[in-house]
Amino acid sequence: MEDDEFEEDEGIQDEDEEIEEGVSPIVSAVEFQVIAPDQIRDKQEEIKAQVADVLGLPPDLCQMLLIQFQWNKELLLEKFMDNPEKVQAEAGVIVAPPPPLPAKFECDICCCEFRRADGIALNCGHLFCRECVRGHLENAVSQGPTCISTPCPHSGCPAKYPEPIFASVLGTGKFLEKYNEFLRHSFVEGSHDMKWCPAPGCSFACISTGGGTACKCRCGHLFCFRCAAEAHAPATCDMVEKWTMKCNDEREDLTWITGNTKQCPKCHIPIEKNQGCNHMTCSRCRHEFCWMCRGPWTEHGSETGGYYKCNKYDPKKHDDPYAVDAKNQLTYYVHYFERYTGHQQSQKFASGQLKKAQEKMVELQSRPGYDSQRAAFILQAVEQVIECRRVLKWTYVFGYYLKDGPEKNLFEFLQRDLERTTEHLSELSEAPVEQIDRMELVNYSTATRKFLHNLMVGIENGLSR
Amino acid sequence: MQALRRLMQEYKELTTNPVEGIAAGPINEENFFEWEAFIQGPEGTPYENGLFRATFSFPRDYPLSPPVMRFSTPMYHPNIYPDGRVCISILHAPGDDPNGYELSSERWSPVQSVEKILISVLSMMAEPNVESPANVDAAKMYRTDRAAYAQHVLRTVRSSLSL
Numbered sequence: 058m059e060d061d062e063f064e065e066d067e068g069i070q071d072e073d074e075e076i077e078e079g080v081s082p083i084v085s086a087v088e089f090q091v092i093a094p095d096q097i098r099d100k101q102e103e104i105k106a107q108v109a110d111v112l113g114l115p116p117d118l119c120q121m122l123l124i125q126f127q128w129n130k131e132l133l134l135e136k137f138m139d140n141p142e143k144v145q146a147e148a149g150v151i152v153a154p155p156p157p158l159p160a161k162f163e164c165d166i167c168c169c170e171f172r173r174a175d176g177i178a179l180n181c182g183h184l185f186c187r188e189c190v191r192g193h194l195e196n197a198v199s200q201g202p203t204c205i206s207t208p209c210p211h212s213g214c215p216a217k218y219p220e221p222i223f224a225s226v227l228g229t230g231k232f233l234e235k236y237n238e239f240l241r242h243s244f245v246e247g248s249h250d251m252k253w254c255p256a257p258g259c260s261f262a263c264i265s266t267g268g269g270t271a272c273k274c275r276c277g278h279l280f281c282f283r284c285a286a287e288a289h290a291p292a293t294c295d296m297v298e299k300w301t302m303k304c305n306d307e308r309e310d311l312t313w314i315t316g317n318t319k320q321c322p323k324c325h326i327p328i329e330k331n332q333g334c335n336h337m338t339c340s341r342c343r344h345e346f347c348w349m350c351r352g353p354w355t356e357h358g359s360e361t362g363g364y365y366k367c368n369k370y371d372p373k374k375h376d377d378p379y380a381v382d383a384k385n386q387l388t389y390y391v392h393y394f395e396r397y398t399g400h401q402q403s404q405k406f407a408s409g410q411l412k413k414a415q416e417k418m419v420e421l422q423s424r425p426g427y428d429s430q431r432a433a434f435i436l437q438a439v440e441q442v443i444e445c446r447r448v449l450k451w452t453y454v455f456g457y458y459l460k461d462g463p464e465k466n467l468f469e470f471l472q473r474d475l476e477r478t479t480e481h482l483s484e485l486s487e488a489p490v491e492q493i494d495r496m497e498l499v500n501y502s503t504a505t506r507k508f509l510h511n512l513m514v515g516i517e518n519g520l521s522r
Numbered sequence: 523m524q525a526l527r528r529l530m531q532e533y534k535e536l537t538t539n540p541v542e543g544i545a546a547g548p549i550n551e552e553n554f555f556e557w558e559a560f561i562q563g564p565e566g567t568p569y570e571n572g573l574f575r576a577t578f579s580f581p582r583d584y585p586l587s588p589p590v591m592r593f594s595t596p597m598y599h600p601n602i603y604p605d606g607r608v609c610i611s612i613l614h615a616p617g618d619d620p621n622g623y624e625l626s627s628e629r630w631s632p633v634q635s636v637e638k639i640l641i642s643v644l645s646m647m648a649e650p651n652v653e654s655p656a657n658v659d660a661a662k663m664y665r666t667d668r669a670a671y672a673q674h675v676l677r678t679v680r681s682s683l684s685l
Contacts, residue, residue, distance in 0.1 A: 168531040
């Protein structure tokens with residue numbers, strides 16, 4: 058995808074390719090397969106057919122057995138080999154054909170007489186009229202997920218209704234739809250390699266094919282396959298759980314105040330952050346400062362050498378003449394919590410920038426030399442910011458639980474690198490379109506991605522050089 | 523209408539082949555969805571000699587869904603709520619088990635009937651299920667102090683006879 062006119066971009070173009078293919082250091086799409094509801098159905102049929110093949114029973118009865126075993130094929134086959142009668146009885150499966158049915162019968166539910174052809178019986182031979190069976194099944198569906206193993210109405214009869222009876226009796230309509238949904242849910246929830254995408258309203262399921270945990274659904278939601286929370290590398294599921302509990306335990310007002318407002322270091326007016334960048338300008342006194350450490354912004358430039366160095370927790374900065382252990386612990390927590398919420402808010406803000414980025418892309422495409430592909434760098438930069446903000450947020454959870462030592466020093470070094478470039482990329486990407494320098498933004502996107510990669514690989518390798 | 527036909531059938535069956543110790547039928551023949559029942563306390567239990575009145579409210583989709591049974595006579599029993607509602611497995615639809623102790627074979631199914639409910643209530647009076655009590659105090663007393671429990675029940679029996 059090289060462009061002769063812009064040869065100087067060659068190397069960067071290659072990098073662009075990488076983003077388009079969805080390969081990033083954290084999300085590897087290869088390890089997950091995203092499937093739509095009708096594909097879930099296909100998977101279900103596949104397993105049913107496999108079991109039917111091994112047991113030599115009709116697939117619909119095998120489905121009843123699988124439902125009983127929460128779709129655990131291996132366990133079902135093992136137990137079936139041990140004691141087929143017991144497994145069948147528990148699943149409500151009767152393999153033997155029903156006893157001869159009378160030509161006429163009285164339905165025990167509505168007390169009316171019917172011809173055999175107007176009745177429905179499972180292999181247990183208990184005949185009920187079609188209308189009553191329909192009522193019984195509709196009633197079961199409205200009771201909830203247990204409808205997938207609805208028993209024959211006859212008192213104490215173990216036989217259960219298989220899917221084809223639901224399909225033929227309920228016809229088309231919301232009851233059958235609901236039944237199928239419950240069936241799909243039982244399948245996905247029972248399969249240990251499958252999870253629903255936890256995003257609200259998303260109906261896709263994801264299948265794990267490798268050992269990864271960060272799963273990207275087709276709807277765009279990125280979640281942890283193990284704990285279903287937002288993807289949280291480098292923090293582990295345990296850390297996230299502990300952290301979430303800790304955050305809930307802390308007083309809510311403290312949480313809100315430290316998370317949402319800070320006083321301007323000069324005029325002390327409370328300031329609520331409403332943008333992604335850490336470069337704050339007080340709307341009252343025009344003082345410029347860093348949101349993270351509240352130091353003057355002038356100290357954060359490259360010329361002073363100490364720029365963006367605000368990810369490091371410095372106990373001296375928070376010194377207190379009456380310092381006690383508990384107080385230190387709280388300050389330690391607040392340090393990490395503030396940065397965690399800082400990145401969280403910036404992540405939210407950057408997500409809100411996606412739409413603006415698309416508008417900027419459209420604007421850019423009206424200029425000569427820009428097609429949709431060449432204008433895509435704006436969107437890619439914002440996506441990169443979102444990803445980095447998300448990871449940075451979780452690095453503060455990881456850092457909170459990381460003990461002091463050379464590992465932590467290296468970690469904070471890598472974190473600082475990423476934070477610095479992310480901050481810069483964030484500021485660049487928020488600029489109006491006429492101020493955007495394509496080269497600069499593309500280069501910073503590449504650099505940021507590299508630092509992100511370094512951080513993740515560094516942590517993966519145990520933070521030892 | 524399925525429910526009405528079924529209720530009339532059950533009423534007919536209960537009057538032609540009555541079961542000892544129970545009687546039931548519509549309170550008012552204009553409305554077949556509200557019944558009353560009279561239950562004789564089973565012999566050999568603290569409820570002996572008592573005569574208890576209960577009402578049944580049938581849903582429009584009866585017998586697909588179970589009726590609600592409520593004693594109007596004050597009752598002291600581990601499986602009867604203080605407001606008279608009866609908590610017994612046969613009155614619960616499968617999959618709807620508030621206390622989590624019941625097997626689905628004992629649950630409501632469209633082939634159950636008023637008669638079967640009343641027979642279950644009779645055996646419940648003789649043998650309370652203290653595993654899933656609706657009246658925790660009664661269950662505790664039944665388990666720890668049977669004599670005091672019987673005494674308590676006797677009081678309700680007397681009041682049922684307006685003594």
